[in-house]
Amino acid sequence: MNDKTERVTIVLHSGDMDKVYSALIIGNGALAMGMEASIYFTFWGLQRLQKGGLEKGPLSSMHLLGLGKWMIKQRMKKANVASLERLMNDYRELGGKVIACEMTMEIMGIGRESMREEWIDEYGAVGTYIQEARGSAVTLFI
């Protein structure tokens, strides 16, 4: 990839299932269309990088103690929507970058051993995000 390749940088602050879908779908779309992509997982989003955590997020609205999420999951299954696990693996395979926020890990007492380390390129802070975002054609906060 040369310096002229356009980049999308996403801050995934939310851990809500639907928003994790948004981030990974946009990331995959960007990679598929020839851009580079980085997702910076922070706060509630970071928890989705924990072992067994990817699919665990609630719905951002109408969660209804899990009933809403269950209903949406049924609908998604019917529509043959890919799982987050598959989207993450595709994202990684196409060269998508994953940055985990170190400060969140400290605040939440999460150690590296409890993370899906095979997905993570880098543990970083705001400077890492800014360096990525500085040269990005698109940046999103989700």
Added chain:
Amino acid sequence: MNEIRVDVRGETCPVPLVETRKALRGAEPGDVVEVTGSHPASMKEIPMAVEALRLELLSVSGTETDWVIRIRR
């Protein structure tokens, strides 16, 4: 020169686009990738990706819900 077939019938966003990209990455220059799908938006978005990737769109045929797109790497 090889021909690579990708079948994404029944798959929805973003899988057709992603699988097309994966196949193109695995192809050698000159190879043809033929994608068969049924997701309406992908019928116009895969050609957009082909343009962005500066590859050659050979043909788009069929209907919105049953299409074939041929691309030369």
